[in-house]
Amino acid sequence: MFAPEFSYHRASSIAEAGRLLAEHPGAKVLAGGHSLIPILKLRLAAPAVVIDIGRIPEMKGIAAGNGTVTIGALTTHAELASSEIVRANARALAEAAAQIGDPAVRNRGTIGGNVAHADPASDLPQALVALGATFRLTSPEGARSVAAEDFFEGLMTTSLREDELLTSIELPAAGPGRGSAYAKLAHPASRYAVIGAAASVTVAGGKCTAASVVLGGLTSRPTRAPSVEASLVGQTPSEAVIAAAAKNAAGDLGDDLMGDIYASEEYRKAVAHVWVRRALAAAAARCAG
């Protein structure tokens, strides 16, 4: 299937992209194209204007400093997966990126495009929420920061305004005794997450002092699992403790579960704990301390 016809503009700077967005209400932003192009080809959207931001230099690159990791919105999944900075500071994000689609998708798809699209079956959103990321949004009126947890509002909806561009994502740098991991059940065709579990765990003196567990793929937006987190904090993160804590995941998912022709709500709810357990176990094993 061919995409419907549209007019195409390429922005060479964030400022130009902002101007183009203001000029063309309803325009779609093209970065790596791995969410937008399939949507166009499946005729789920037919924007009159597409604005290509894929070559804006200031939106590229990964940097660490002052306790923060800053990731340009145009960073590809492959770059995330192989970045030493990301692997050292946000292993769950590197693991999630490494499991997206196939090499072609990972070489073209970007972190910014992925999260702005907010596909519930995506991988990066839950990893970014679990890691406490902040999103930097820019418009001609100025810039603002939004916590990842507040950015994702629902099924393919975010707090990004029509005139705003997501330019970068910030993550807290790794702290002592903190480890993270990502585990997922992939859809066998698309490799989207049927269930994706991200976990970040901090261990001090043999006890878990903080835990962040976020599920995606089976809810309309990344969903935190507070009772899993609560049953870990203060405990020694042994295999048995983790398994018991993970079992609480189903209760945290509420009634907002999504099922589809491949995997029913019932199935997803019943097996979600397996992926939570695997993510937690891997995260805990990475907590040096």
Added chain:
Amino acid sequence: MSTTLDPVQTQAAANGAAGNGVHPAPAYEPNMVLATRAYDVVGTRPVRHDGADKVTGRALYGADKQMAGLLQGFVLRSPHAHAKIVSIDTSKAEALDGVFAVVTADDLPPAKDKIVDVGEGDTRLAYVHGNVLAKGKTLYKGHAVAAVAATNVHVAEQAAKLIDVKYATLGSSMTAPEAMSSGAALLHDDLKTMEYGQPTDKASNVAQHFQWKIGDSDEGFAKADVVVERTFDTATVHQGYIEPHNATALWNNDGRVHIWTSTQGAFVVRDVTATILEIPVSQIKVTPMEIGGGFGGKIPVYLEPVAALLSKKTGRPVKLVMTRADVLEGTGPTPGSHVSVKIGAVNGGKITAMQGNLAYEAGAYPGSFVAPGGMCIFAAYACENVTVDCYDVVVNKPSSAAYRAPGATQAAFAAEQVIDEIAGKLGIDPIDFRLQNAAKEGSRRVDGPKFRRIGCVEVLEAMQRHPHYGAPLAGPNCGRGVAVGFWFNVGLESSCTLSVNSDGTVNLIEGSTDIGGTRTSIAMQAAEVLGIPAEDINPQVVDTDSVGYTSVTGGSRTTFATGWAAHDAAQKIVDEMKVRAAKLLEADAAGVTHEKGVYSAAGKSVSFREIAAQASRTGGPISASATVKPRGVGGSYAGNIVDVAVDPETGKVDILRFTAVQDVGKAVHPSYVEGQMQGGSAQGIGWALNEEYFMGADGGMQNNTLLDYRMPTALDLPMIDTCIVEVANPGHPYGVRGVGEANIVPPPAAIANAIQNAVGRRLQRLPMNPPAVWQAVANGN
């Protein structure tokens, strides 16, 4: 990669020699079985002749066809699974700027009441017509209703949306059991069940019910110590060729039609299109473009008559290319099935009775391949009491098409699981149990014929001896399964022409679409006779004006039959070369001998190359043609050994190790034989674990993209080890049986048996995807 097992070869030699005399002699040398002889070319692995074109992307596929004035088309398809077409108004579409023509079923000549050969069987012309463009009713979502030709595909698509089709929707019948139930929505008012080959007055979705029987099953079951009966279902799946269907047609001013298309059978396209359009076959030339996969699904004609009609109306060439959704919703999937199997055996292991009941979903028009399913279901076993009932059932899904051993995989999924269960109950090793009951030369198949020399026993023995079968399993929730399967293979008709070039090379002209490396496997058979390297043959697949009639590339027949035609043409070349050699050697032609490309007489000799160089001086060009209609078809058995790990918490099945064994008669080019075995296994694994048409409440396919329709990729598959067994087919000059199909038959059953052995759950429905396996583990089945 392959293990060739000496004892099998030895046995093949003994039996091959004994097999002479029963078969019609070919035109030249007596029909000798040479499979165990040492060859110079056959059995080697030369680089494929079309390799450079393929790896550089220069090979031309149907979608690559460009020419001056080319229009692009778009096919409008039914949004309903079952609906009466009340009216079609094309005026708005025709008025759109850039639109040249619109066609509907009314542009086709009315279908005469006659039977047509559609490549791998016969059907009513009205059904072929109806599937090409729906007349009066649409029978599945995706059914072609009208087509547009325009300046480009965007305009054509826009115009198609302007075609105003008024539908009155009808109730639908989506599965075989549903369509067979009383009160089911009927697809065809004039379809009356053929019962045991006799017409009846019963209006029904059951196009045919027939029964084959040998002995007395009831008596056999009464004798049995163990009887197992189970019912199995398989989902509709697609052949999954990557290249979508396409056709470009030019209806010239002189009335001649030229069609460029991706097809498994250019002559079938020619003949069926000629029949539909009511023009002589001689007025149509079909040029087969390179093909990006077919697996049986590129035998039916879909776009060619439509493109031709559009070209006739516009006076310009018209190209039609399907989208992926068109391919999945509008072209032949393989039938979903509902199969019951009952088998009885006595303590000690002899099978006393077998009974099968097969209902296959033909899709919109009769012809589900349930008959071959019924012939194959127990073909691996020699049993005196067998009854098989077959039901060909129309449902509101796309008209089914052949898919690699069509009908046999569904049947084996049922039979091979019951066989395993009985072996388990009797405490006999599953391969021992199969060996004890294996079909052999002289065993009778349920539909009548007695087997000639077959390799069922040799395949089972190769499985048993394979290091995989005795290897330890990896750990908890791991299991090993085995299964075997059978496919007949076919002969049909082939032609081949050889022309000797002055530099000692040979042009080989043939009409078999090359899907699996057959240019090379055919060229090798000519090279062997001529005593020259395979690289010195230049094989070309040509259009229907340029070669003698050649049937479809299907039924695993191309290397077997077109290779045989090449062999026979090469024999004629050798005879002519002897005459020429006699002139050059100044000897008597009768005294010239030929060995490995060297022609000798009276102590002197001259090479093939030298004779070729002197052809002009010794009588002119050297060329020969041969045609064959072989009867000596050799059926092929395939077997799998599969290890799986089942995750009981999630239901995910990982294949740890997979061994494919197949009796191929003679592996002409072992690399392509291994490729066929691996390809069939890969498709069988996909069918087993994931592939499925998810049909919605509206009767439409819910997963009509490759984002949602799951075929295995390299990431999902283990290394598929191959073990080639060569039990020579006494009916072929080199002992070839054909290798393309039997390999897809055992995988789903073997994987199901492995899952049973891993977690103690017998899966009775395909696909065995994680939710299904999880459910089986959680619920006890």
